[in-house]
Amino acid sequence: MPELPEVETIANGLNKRVAGDVIESVWVGSKPEPLKSPPAAIAHTLEGARIQRVQRVGKHIVFSLTGRQNQQSEFVVHLGMTGRMLVAAPEAETPKHTHLTARLQSGKELRFVDPRRFGRLEVRDSRFTGPGTEPTRISADEFADLFHRSKAPIKAVLLNQKFLHGVGNIYADESLIRAGVRPRRRANTLTRAELNKLHAALQQVLQEAIRAGGSSVSDYVDADGEKGFFQFRHRAYGREGKPCLKCKTPIKKITVGGRGTHYCPKCQK
DNA sequence: ATACCGACCTGTCAGC
DNA sequence: TGCTGACAGGTCGGTA
Secondary structure, eight states: OOOHHHHHHHHHHHHHHHTTOBEEEEEEOSOSTTBSSOHHHHHHHHTTOEEEEEEEETTEEEEEEEOTTSOEEEEEEEOTTTOEEEEEOTTSOOOTTEEEEEEETTSOEEEEEOSSOOOEEEEESSOOOOSSBOTTTOOHHHHHHHHTTOOSBHHHHHHOTTTBSSOOHHHHHHHHHHHTOOTTSBGGGSOHHHHHHHHHHHHHHHHHHHHTTOOOSTTOOOTTSOOOOGGGGOSSTTOTTSBOTTTOOBOEEEEETTEEEEEOTTTOO
């Protein structure tokens, strides 16, 4: 489901609602799939801990915790395709596919729900910095350095979290159409001017999407149950057959790196 | 080293 | 109405 702007929106929403709260008790579902840490370790780290703050790192939600003995730890959540972190009243019905619930001192309940179980939960005592570089902060020079050597299609490189973390299928397509670059172009064939354009386009798209609260494709909602509205500003993603907003040429859909990929055959070179 | 491809899961929707 | 298959915002590990 969620890429950088959606995760950022969710993390900010969670931060507003649970920062400062204390986790009193934790229930972890028995299915091992969504867990990267053993259930007992998750429960042990979370119970009694105070949530200092909630932030986004790449596509991950990071809860910074202080334990009973003042020890620092982190609870790292990856939502996969369909994961959700919800803050609910305890009496609210528990949704299907709930894998973790945490009772908070304030009376609220934090819930992790994930039908497809592609999400991951992990506790750790060292700081999580993510697999790659933050696309929102990278400079044009660093950006060019990162990409100019790879022979993979530029879209595949944008999706590779070890380079930039946080960019997913929607924002890869949206930044490429804004930069006028075809998704199948080998990264090392992009000129410096094109890389600069792509760098600017990506940062602009991410910023706009964050301001819009993310893209709600199908059923995405943030921590408050609010939909984002960046989907109305998509130029490529989900617009197969519809006219390009610039030149009216129908948007094409192909597969790149195994992912559905949308682009304008005329505007993108 | 690099790059495809299936696997991991469930839900939804289009087509028959 | 109901079945089947394709597809979905992500990542990992295997194979060529």
